[in-house]
Amino acid sequence: xxxxxxxxxxxxxxxxxxxxxxxxxxxxxxxxxxxxxxxxxxxxxxxxxxxxxxxxxxxxxxxxxxxxxxxxxxxxxxxxxxxxxxxxxxxxxxxxxxxxxxxxxxxxxxxxxxxxxxxxxxxxxxxxxxxxxxxxxxxxxxxxxxxxxxxxxxxxxxxxxxxxxxxxxxxxxxxxxxxxxxxxxxxxxxxxxxxxxxxxxxxxxxxxxxxxxxxxxxxxxxxxxxxxxxxxxxxxxxxxxxxxxxxxxxxxxxxxxxxxxxxxxxxxxxxxxxxxxxxxxxxxxxxxxxxxxxxxxxxxxxxxxxxxxxxxxxxxxxxxxxxxxxxxxxxxxxxxxxxxxx
Amino acid sequence: xxxxxxxxxxxxxxxxxxxxxxxxxxxxxxxxxxxxxxxxxxxxxxxxxxxxxxxxxxxxxxxxxxxxxxxxxxxxxxxxxxxxxxxxxxxxxxxxxxxxxxxxxxxxxxxxxxxxxxxxxxxxxxxxxxxxxxxxxxxxxxxxxxxxxxxxxxxxxxxxxxxxxxxxxxxxxxxxxxxxxxxxxxxxxxxxxxxxxxxxxxxxxxxxxxxxxxxxxxxxxxxxxxxxxxxxxxxxxxxxxxxxxxxxxxxxxxxxxxxxxxxxxxxxxxxxxxxxxxxxxxxxxxxxxxxxxxxxxxxxxxxxxxxxxxxxxxxxxxxxxxxxxxxxxxxxxxxxx
Numbered sequence: 001x002x003x004x005x006x007x008x009x010x011x012x013x014x015x016x017x018x019x020x021x022x023x024x025x026x027x028x029x030x031x032x033x034x035x036x037x038x039x040x041x042x043x044x045x046x047x048x049x050x051x052x053x054x055x056x057x058x059x060x061x062x063x064x065x066x067x068x069x070x071x072x073x074x075x076x077x078x079x080x081x082x083x084x085x086x087x088x089x090x091x092x093x094x095x096x097x098x099x100x101x102x103x104x105x106x107x108x109x110x111x112x113x114x115x116x117x118x119x120x121x122x123x124x125x126x127x128x129x130x131x132x133x134x135x136x137x138x139x140x141x142x143x144x145x146x147x148x149x150x151x152x153x154x155x156x157x158x159x160x161x162x163x164x165x166x167x168x169x170x171x172x173x174x175x176x177x178x179x180x181x182x183x184x185x186x187x188x189x190x191x192x193x194x195x196x197x198x199x200x201x202x203x204x205x206x207x208x209x210x211x212x213x214x215x216x217x218x219x220x221x222x223x224x225x226x227x228x229x230x231x232x233x234x235x236x237x238x239x240x241x242x243x244x245x246x247x248x249x250x251x252x253x254x255x256x257x258x259x260x261x262x263x264x265x266x267x268x269x270x271x272x273x274x275x276x277x278x279x280x281x282x283x284x285x286x287x288x289x290x291x292x293x294x295x296x297x298x299x300x301x302x303x304x305x306x307x308x309x310x311x312x313x314x315x316x317x318x319x320x321x322x323x324x325x326x327x328x329x330x331x332x333x334x335x336x337x338x339x340x341x342x
Numbered sequence: 343x344x345x346x347x348x349x350x351x352x353x354x355x356x357x358x359x360x361x362x363x364x365x366x367x368x369x370x371x372x373x374x375x376x377x378x379x380x381x382x383x384x385x386x387x388x389x390x391x392x393x394x395x396x397x398x399x400x401x402x403x404x405x406x407x408x409x410x411x412x413x414x415x416x417x418x419x420x421x422x423x424x425x426x427x428x429x430x431x432x433x434x435x436x437x438x439x440x441x442x443x444x445x446x447x448x449x450x451x452x453x454x455x456x457x458x459x460x461x462x463x464x465x466x467x468x469x470x471x472x473x474x475x476x477x478x479x480x481x482x483x484x485x486x487x488x489x490x491x492x493x494x495x496x497x498x499x500x501x502x503x504x505x506x507x508x509x510x511x512x513x514x515x516x517x518x519x520x521x522x523x524x525x526x527x528x529x530x531x532x533x534x535x536x537x538x539x540x541x542x543x544x545x546x547x548x549x550x551x552x553x554x555x556x557x558x559x560x561x562x563x564x565x566x567x568x569x570x571x572x573x574x575x576x577x578x579x580x581x582x583x584x585x586x587x588x589x590x591x592x593x594x595x596x597x598x599x600x601x602x603x604x605x606x607x608x609x610x611x612x613x614x615x616x617x618x619x620x621x622x623x624x625x626x627x628x629x630x631x632x633x634x635x636x637x638x639x640x641x642x643x644x645x646x647x648x649x650x651x652x653x654x655x656x657x658x659x660x661x662x663x664x665x666x667x668x669x670x671x672x673x674x675x676x677x678x679x
Contacts, residue, residue: 199621204618225608248615266537268570269611283541
């Protein structure tokens, strides 16, 4: 089994994010909205994605995963840090340069009903990026081609979004994102709003499109099973930080960060017999408030391994002989499925 | 659906028969539930599973008398042999909240935002039990402790907005078990929660059920949650039962192509890497005009002309009950795999 991550790749990753920070100000109420604090949504995140691979960015609500996606596209301004696409720094680009750059990076959102204009026909929606970027050629033919590419029929172009099911709408969103033939697709919870029977079709479509078109994906999601299914490499986030990253098998089969272990053990598997004998790590309490994160390791308030060093020193994301980088003072690989795989 | 009850002598806590629910709209009647029946016995966990629009929530809301007056409900619902639909409002009120209680998906819409959670629990206690306010308050603290809320003595005075989503759901569960119900109904209790919080809430539900000895009906779209908690499962599709049986059996050898299809379409954490998902073609039918015959036939790989003519009734296949003309083929296929 060779994933694109194992193959020799170009020396420059398609996308490289270094020390990304995004703080959101908390403002007081009233006419003079003073800044009274900062929510550190993303706190020093570095990641890279090689051409043709899928990086899964997984975490619970408030972990900062969607903020990273928006910072990469400059839909919001990062507080600091660098985002390089094909080696070129995106910080400091003019509006026009950014717009040209975005041709190559497109996003698909979770809720297609909210991201598709209800008063536009599907053809108008899909051809809008073509018109904005003044592409030459037969736009009508291209729209038909894109609809077929995502498993819809060309005549669907004359209809409006409300005439489609959730899964079909998400396909329309994907067709729009593919219109400009981007290299990188950022998928922000693309199947979270769909029923499982429909979700499977969209996931299969994404796999097929990647193979056909050589696409690179940043797949942002909270569902660990979906991320495992689609990703070559995975980064697990907690409270604005990446706590563990590696290939799919490294993270899922030998998770070494206590949070990753707890997260994986909490996912129920649709197999009653297996569920009865699985070991489960149930975390205490909730994630801390990102406006006042704990000192040292951000996970220590819920961690059963925490010692005094965890309060004092923030563990860096390093490979300390585990085989993949883990941000923990006491990383221990753990095979959570052990009882089942023997 | 009487076959499965044959081995049991006792009367079910709640028994639903031939339940039909329709909502009139300008475009015609939405037939949300089309003849569904189920029983839940003492101490048992029954999961009602299905996708959006399958009628799983509506069937339970109808059983509890919680649907708007415009809903047309027929069928029979019996609580320990007593007809619920014939009960007076007063009797129904006594039943709800004391013998049967509910936990909803979104605790923020079911909790009173301007009342401390402890006071809300105490209020529920005092409506159904003859106790003074001090006893009710200490009972509230006890219940918050049981559902794992830290510092219950202080949290009893917290308002819902001061609690996290997981804590609110715990408070809802505390309220639901305050009067030692016989039956707890949880409607997508973990759907809005993160996975680590979901695991906590499932634990709390199990603990609450054990503490009160009540039966539990859990409505969910998540087959992982079903596998984790349920003894028996009822799979619904387009307002009808597709399959029902012991959870172990249904997951191991589904006897309805829809159940098999659902299981095949879920990415599993323990699946071999590179497993291709098998989606179910098409989309669920409109409930304004459900197809004649089997509602799943247009999406079913096993469909024959018979399927679009005749509605399949639930019938025993193996240890399960399946509403499929080709249920045996489905059941036996999985034996070879």
